Amino acid sequence: MSLALGLAAAAGAGLAAAAFFAACESAFFALSTPAGEAFAGAERPARGRVERLLARPDRLRHGIALGHLLAVVWTGAVAGYGSVWLMERGAGWPSATGVVAATAFAVLVIGEMAPRALAADRPGAWAARCASGLSAWQALLSPVIVALAAFSRAWDRAVGPGPTAEPMTSEDVRSIVAETTARTDLELGARRMITSIFSFGGTTVREVMTPRPDVVSVEVSTSWEETVRAVRSAEHSRVPVHRESLDDVVGILYAKDLLAVVHGHAGPPDDLESLLREATFIPEAKKIDDLLRAFQRDRIHLAVVVDEYGGTAGIVTLEDVLEELVGEIQDEYDREEPLVEPLADGGLRLDGRLDADDFNELVGTRIDAEGVETIGGVVARELGRIAEGGESVTVEGWTFVVEGVEGKRIVKVRAVPASPEEEPEARAEEGA
Template sequence: MYVVWRAGNDGAKRIASRLGAHRRRGGDWVAVFFTLFAGRDILESVLPDVVGIVLCLLGSGLFSTTQTALNSLTESQARKLVEQKGSYALTMWRNTPDRVNSGLLIANTLSNLGAAALAAHGALILGGPYLTDPSRFGSLLAAAVATVAFLVLTFGEALPRTLGERRAQKVVAPMLTLTLPVQFLLSPLTFVFMGLSSALYHLIGEDEDAMEPSVTTEDLEHMLDQGSLEGSFGENGERLLRSVFEFSDTLVRELMVPRTDVVSLTIEMTFNEIIDELVNCGHSRLPVYEGSVDDVVGVFYAKDILSVIASGQADNFHLRDYMRRPYFVPEGKRVAQLLTEFQTERLHMAIVVDEFGGTSGVITLEDISEEIFGDIQDEYDVEPSQMVPIDDSHVRVDARTPIHEVEEFFGLELPDHPDYESLGGFLMSQVGGVPEPGHEVIWEGLRFRVLEADPKKVISVLIELINQSGDEPEQLVS
C-alpha cells in the first residue's frame, strides 16, 4: 500500500504545477480534461497499470476456463483424453487433481487481486490532484474499481467459465498446458495452501479423502431422461436401463409369487402324485411342506424324477430322501442382494417368509430376471395378459397385477402402503374389506369396477378413464 501511495503521490507532484494555470483559465472541468487526455506524464504513469490489468484479465480468463473445463469432464471423458492426447499436463492432473485444482484457484485469485490493486494504483495517480478533495477522489477511485470489477466478472469469470463448460474436451489440454509454468512457480504456495486445508479438515474432524461420488444415481437418471428425449437409446434400451435403476430399490415382496398362487407338494405324496403335479403345473422346482404351508421343509427338483426311474426306486420312493434344503429369505430383503446370494449359493428359488416365520410366497431367479429384461415366456407359460384393453376407454386388469405396473400403464400414482403390493390389495384398502362384484372406486380420473371377487380376494377389475367434469368416458387406450 505504501508503494501505491508513493507512486500516486509522485505522479500528482509531476502534474500539480501544470494544472494551476489551467484551473485559473478554464475552471475545474478544463483541469480534469487536461489531466485525463492531454497530460503525457499521466498517460505514461498509468500505461503500465493498464497493461498489467489486461494481463491479469487474460490470466484470470485462462485459469477460470481451465478450472471449469477440468470440473466439467466426466471420469470416462478424462480417461479418454489422457489416452488420446498423452498430454503431460493431463497426466499430472489425473495423478494429483487436488494439487492442480489448488494451483489454478490460487493463480486465479492472485490475478483478480492484481487487477484490483493495479486499478487502485491507476486511480491514485489520476486522482492525485484531488487528494485534498475526498469526495472527488473517492468517486474516481470507486469508478476505477467498479470498472475493473465488471471486466473481471465478464472477461475473467463469466465468459471463460461458459467456454470451459461448453468446450471442455477441446480446450482443456492446451489451456492446462499453458498454465504449467505458473503452477510450477506457485507450487510452494500451493503446498502451503494444501497443508492448511488438510489441517483444517483434521481440526473439524472431517476425512479429506471421504469425497462425495462425482456421479450420483440422480445424475445417471437425469442423463437417461436427456438421452431419451434426444433419442440416444432405443425403446428396449431405455426400458432396460430404467429397470436397472429401479432394481436396486426393489424388495422381495414386490416380485415374489404370493402364497395363494404357490404350487407345492406335501411330504406324504407318492411318486405318481408328484409326477401328476409336475405335469400339471410345468414347474421345475416345488416347495415341500409338512402339515402346513407355513412349515416348508424342503424343495423338490423335477429332474430328480429321472434318477428315481433310472435306479428303479419308484416303488420305494420317499419324498424326504430326495428333497433339497430350502433357502429362506425375508420379505424386506432387497432383490439385488438376493441375486448375489443366488449366484453365490448357486440357487434358483427361495422361500419368502414374514416376520412371524410364516410362508409369504416364493421367488425364483426367473422372477428377478423378468424384473430387468421383461416377461420371459417358455412353453409352459400360458397365463393370459394381466391387462387387456376392451376398447379405447376400458381395460380389464387382473387384480394380482403389481401396483407399479398399473401406475406405469395408466400414468398415475397410487398411494404406497406396506400392507399391499397389488391392484386388488389397493381396492381392499380403499373399501376396508373385500369389495363385492360391481363395487366401484374412483381415483384420479379412473373408475375401478370390481368384475370378479370371492370372499377372500378380488379377482379381476375393469378400469375406465372418466372425464374430470363428468362421467363421460375419455380415450384410455390409443
C-alpha cells in the same frame, strides 16, 4: 497516451490470466463427473499431461488458486494505478471510480464467470487445452506451490478439517439422478433400472413373491405320474413338496433331479422324499437386498416365504429378486400375460396381481395401498366382501370393474376413468 495503452494492455493480460486459471479449475475438477467422459477423446500427449496433473490434486489446486489470485491482484493493481494516473491529469472522481468499477466487472465476468461456464460444458476438451500452460506454470513456481500444499496439510492437522457438508440423503441422490437422466438420451428401461436401485433396499419379499394361490406344489404322497405332470406345468424348475397342506413343506424337488430319474434305468423311487432337497424358509417382511445376499451366500435359487403366523405365504426365487432391478425376464417357458392391457375405450384391463404402486405410477393416481399390495386387493378392500364378477368400485377418479374371479380372488379388473357423476357418489359412500 502510450502509458494509457500500456496500462490497458497490462490489465488485459491480467484478465486473460484470470480467465485461464478459472477455466483450468472448472475443467479439471469437473473431470470426476459424468460430463468429464469427453476427456477420453483427447490426444494422447495432452491426455498424459492431464493425468499427470490430476495425479497430484493438492499441487494442482494450490497452483491454480495461486495463479488466479495473482492475476486478479495484478489486474486490480493496474486499475488502481490507472485511476490515480487519471486523477493526476485532472480527471475527476467519477472517471477514476468508473475505471475501478469497470475493471471489477470485467474481472467478475471475463476472468471468472464466463470461462468457468465454458469449461464446465466441455471439461475434457478444456483440460486438454489448459494442460500445457498449467504444467509450465507448475514448473515455474514449483517451490511456492509445494510450500503452500505443505502448509495447507499442516494447518489441517493442527486445527482439523473444516465443517463438512451434511451427508446426502437418498432423496437428494434420486433428485440428482432424475435431473441427470432427464438431460441424457437414456432409454426408459435404463432410467427405470437406475431408479429401481434406490428402492431395492426398501422392498420386502412380500412385494415380489409368488403368492400362495399361484404356487405349484406337490403333496409328498402324490403318485409318480402326477408329480411329473405337476413339475412340467410349473413355471419354476424347483417345486415345493408338502405333507397335508402347503403350510407343512418338507423339501424342494428339483426338476433336474426328477429328469435324472425319468431318463435313468433304476425306475422311480419308492419314496419321493429321497429326491428332495432342504427347503429354505424366510419371513415375508425380509428385505430383498438381504435375500439376494443370502441367495448368493448359500447358493440357492428358491425360498419358501412364511407369514407372521408361520403359515406359507408363497415362494420367492432369485429371478423374482433380479426382476426388481432389471424388469421382467421372459424365457421360453414364460406365458406372455401382460399385467396391463390398453383398451380401445381408453380404459385398461389389469391383472389382479398388478402392484397398486405400479398402477399409481402408470396413471398418476395416489391410491392408498395400505394393508394390501395389488389392484385386486384394493378392489376387494373397497368392496368389503368377497367380489363377484361385474361389481365395481370407484377410487381416485377411476372405476374398477371386476371381470374375473377365481375362488375368492380377483384375477381380472377393467379400469376406466370415472365419469363426473360416479365420483360424487363414491365420495358419499366413503363418508357414510
